[in-house]
Amino acid sequence: MSVLQENDSLPLLEVRHLSKFFGKQLGCHDISFAVSPAEVIGVVGESGSGKSTLLDCIAGRLKSSNGAVLFNSSVGMLDLCRCDEALVRKIIRTQTGYVTQNASQGLKMHISAGGNIGEKLMANGMRNYRQIRKEALAWLAKVEIDPGRIDDLPSTFSGGMQQRLQIAANLVNAPKIMLMDEPTSGLDVSVQARLIDVLRKLVSGLNLSMILVTHDLAVARLLCHRLYVMKQGKIVESGLSDQILDDPRQPYTQLLVSSVLKP
Amino acid sequence: MTPHWILSLDGIGKDFVFHHQQGTRIVVFEQFSHQFYPGSATILTGPSGAGKSTLLRMIYATYRTESGSIRVRHRDDLVDIAAARPAMIYALRKHTIGYVSQFLRVVPRVSALDTVIEPLLARNMDPEQARKKGKALLERLNIPSNMWHLSATTFSGGEQQRINLARGFIAPFPILLLDEPTASLDLKNRRTVIDLIKEALADNTCVIGVFHDPADHREFAGHTIDLADMIHQEMKQPCPEKD
Numbered sequence A: 001m002s003v004l005q006e007n008d009s010l011p012l013l014e015v016r017h018l019s020k021f022f023g024k025q026l027g028c029h030d031i032s033f034a035v036s037p038a039e040v041i042g043v044v045g046e047s048g049s050g051k052s053t054l055l056d057c058i059a060g061r062l063k064s065s066n067g068a069v070l071f072n073s074s075v076g077m078l079d080l081c082r083c084d085e086a087l088v089r090k091i092i093r094t095q096t097g098y099v100t101q102n103a104s105q106g107l108k109m110h111i112s113a114g115g116n117i118g119e120k121l122m123a124n125g126m127r128n129y130r131q132i133r134k135e136a137l138a139w140l141a142k143v144e145i146d147p148g149r150i151d152d153l154p155s156t157f158s159g160g161m162q163q164r165l166q167i168a169a170n171l172v173n174a175p176k177i178m179l180m181d182e183p184t185s186g187l188d189v190s191v192q193a194r195l196i197d198v199l200r201k202l203v204s205g206l207n208l209s210m211i212l213v214t215h216d217l218a219v220a221r222l223l224c225h226r227l228y229v230m231k232q233g234k235i236v237e238s239g240l241s242d243q244i245l246d247d248p249r250q251p252y253t254q255l256l257v258s259s260v261l262k263p
Numbered sequence B: 001m002t003p004h005w006i007l008s009l010d011g012i013g014k015d016f017v018f019h020h021q022q023g024t025r026i027v028v029f030e031q032f033s034h035q036f037y038p039g040s041a042t043i044l045t046g047p048s049g050a051g052k053s054t055l056l057r058m059i060y061a062t063y064r065t066e067s068g069s070i071r072v073r074h075r076d077d078l079v080d081i082a083a084a085r086p087a088m089i090y091a092l093r094k095h096t097i098g099y100v101s102q103f104l105r106v107v108p109r110v111s112a113l114d115t116v117i118e119p120l121l122a123r124n125m126d127p128e129q130a131r132k133k134g135k136a137l138l139e140r141l142n143i144p145s146n147m148w149h150l151s152a153t154t155f156s157g158g159e160q161q162r163i164n165l166a167r168g169f170i171a172p173f174p175i176l177l178l179d180e181p182t183a184s185l186d187l188k189n190r191r192t193v194i195d196l197i198k199e200a201l202a203d204n205t206c207v208i209g210v211f212h213d214p215a216d217h218r219e220f221a222g223h224t225i226d227l228a229d230m231i232h233q234e235m236k237q238p239c240p241e242k243d
């Protein structure tokens, strides 16, 4: 929570009037928000409210029906919904990370932990084997995985370790923003705490922005500066995390906050 | 010459609407104004539910302010907290307004010492120097050194409150908000906290606090705002939501 820019600098990412329809079915509708450098944004709401759809549109995994996703990339401000597809793919590969709830979707389970990290480095042009291995070892340590496990398959890891490996594999290329879809759900509470701790340290050390989709309000409070509350595809309320959780105004937010034990 | 205020509340209003409880609406403040000065202590009094904590949280922007303005001197600017953008609130909380809540919000796996020095690291102080400062303050608040590296999750209420206080006093803030900071402390530690507050006042900090024990009030030459007297009292009866 420490490294935020104090001036209102250009946002790193700005979503403008983004909508996604699946046929007649609404995914998300008219979503607008901006993320500053080093800012962690949480998207909360019940399942089916369109959180993941929104994230997938930003990540270029889904094609939005309407609207723009402006990204302040190394080659200037780009609309990821509109510019050249090859360029968008490259920007997304090198400057964004994407962590899913299900580690088996985000990792290659048939190659080693080190291989999962090395693959990302090679995709970015690194060729020297020793250097790749050195980087992989360093990243395993950063996410608190015993570097001695570098040659083991992720399938031999616990759920929490797989999630931390997924995060390492996404961070090796020093992205500007991480998109995370329910990274802590399905994990035991103590395992979650460790993952959150690792994320907190990484975020404050790397000047990294993050969009975190979660239904866990305690996780949202611990990690996010600001929250957006979604219901039926729309944002119903937004504000600083403590404002949303301690002074919810909208009926739906009040219901959401009062349904859980004090987050 | 009277010194210039550092914080000015002008006609602020706050209500809570309970949408799932027949739309009950509670008005806590209406058209409330007050100025606060550097180096002065202001004690908020009034019965439970009068709005003491609410006022502190509005100043810290944890509660949103529906009407009126909360202007604060932040460096060389005047900022309206009620209308400030998020980046400005982050900056205010980093440099200008400190807040010690009644209960520590413990972050799992973070040591007591790291919890305490976070505000210093946020200001980019050298970690070694920050740890040194943190240890000295924990010592002053009688937290035994073998506890510094433990997570505060398992600490007693009084120990957690002292961690919270250490975190609040570790970095100087021009404005310091204290919500019942001595409520769960023994006499000796309460004395230390009173001393810390006096030192902050001597450093020109504007202290605004709720103190549960009237004995604490006499410690400061500050003045008192009795929220029980406020005009908002008449409005306190829950009334149905107006559409």
Ligand SMILES: Nc1ncnc2c1ncn2[C@@H]1O[C@H](COP(=O)(O)OP(=O)(O)OP(=O)(O)O)[C@@H](O)[C@H]1O
Binding pocket: A246, A247, A248, B016, B026, B028, B046, B047, B048, B049, B050, B051, B052, B053, B054, B055
């Ligand atoms: N987040 C909230 N949502 C709804 N109502 C609230 C909220 N916070 C405070 N209130 C209400 O506002 C009024 C003022 O509460 P507040 O906590 O400020 O009182 P207080 O003077 O600090 O009381 P105490 O001495 O018991 O701590 C109360 O009626 C309380 O129920």
Ligand SMILES: [Mg+2]
Binding pocket: B052, B053, B054, B179, B210
């Ligand atoms: Mg109170």
